[in-house]
Amino acid sequence: MSNFSKTFSSSLGRKLIMCLTGLFLCSFLIIHLTGNFQLFKNDDGLAFNQYAHFMTHFTPIKVVSYLLYSSILVHTIWAIIITQKNKKSRPVAYAVQPKEGSIWSSRNMGILGTILFVFIVVHMSNFWYEYHWGNTPFIEYRTDLNTGTTVSKEISSAEYTDYVSYVDNGVEIIKSKDLYKAVAFSFQQWWIVALYVLAMVALSFHLVHGFQSAFQTLGWNHSKYKPLINFVGIWVFSVIIPIGFAAMPLYFLFK
Structure with missing residues (x-):
């Protein structure tokens, strides 16, 4: 086995893959949220439909999209592998679960990740698949x-x-x-809106732990930068971004 393979099959290597794919997905969240703000424009969906066309036809964006899909799968698969490895290393659970020094989100990343994965599947089915091969008007x-x-x-x-x-x-x-019309129709169904809001709550808790953990894995948790990392992780990725995404389905539901 090569040194490269040994590195990424080790415990540290698996964590490194998780943190790199996670940070890439975090950067995508910012771009995706910025583009989706076009939904709030009062132009009958013109700006959003132009944005949707650009995102699906501009070659560099298409390449990044495939990297995104790969990152989601790798992030999910390695999360499962790490969880299984941890269970095998301790087949007998703690008699008392350790809570000191840990937060709820760090102890339930598997549950949060599962909710997000289900959400991504529904989201891709409703919009990405429909836009390419469905009956989008x-x-x-x-x-x-x-x-x-x-x-x-x-x-x-x-x-x-x-x-x-x-x-x-x-x-x-x-x-x-007219992807805008498809979005408006989907977000008039209460159960889809409920799933989106639940997923954004899960995303918030997932990022509370995941964002800071990624920098810790990379060794970038120096006391000089930690307050900034915590601030960005909590307020930008765990509060502002989830609220921004949740506001969209609620806007169409009550519009």
Whole structure:
């Protein structure tokens, strides 16, 4: 076995894989949340549909997307492996569970991760799969370039593709898949909204432990930087980002 294989099959190596894939997923959360804020624009979904097209057709983004899917699978698989290794190393559970120096989220990362994995499967099925191969409706936007006024209407297709954009007699015409409408429809179903909110609560607790643990694994937990890491981990990733994502389904449910 090579030194590389030995390193990543060791306990430290497994933790290193977890922390690197986890930090990559954290960076994606920021990008994904920023793009999804287009849902709040009062433009009948124009900005969000343009964002959806860009994210699925711009080559560098597509490459990053495949890295993202791989990271989710690797992160999940290695989490299961680490959990099983820990159980095998201590087949008999503690008579009294140690709680001093640990928090609830650190003792229940498996439960939190399972909730998030179920959420990701539902999310990808409802939107990613439907956008590529499902029955996502089409919409046409006509913007008068002189007045800036935009009107929209549902159409049968975007001329046999998922996005068309051109200018005709001073009018910008955009025909695209209407993922915005698909999102609005899904988020009018209370059980989907409930799942999303529950998943964001799980994400919050998951990141409380996971974000700080990743920097500890990398050895970047110096006392000089630890307050900043804790602040970013708690307030940015464990509070602001989950609230931002949870606000979207609640917005459409009560809109």
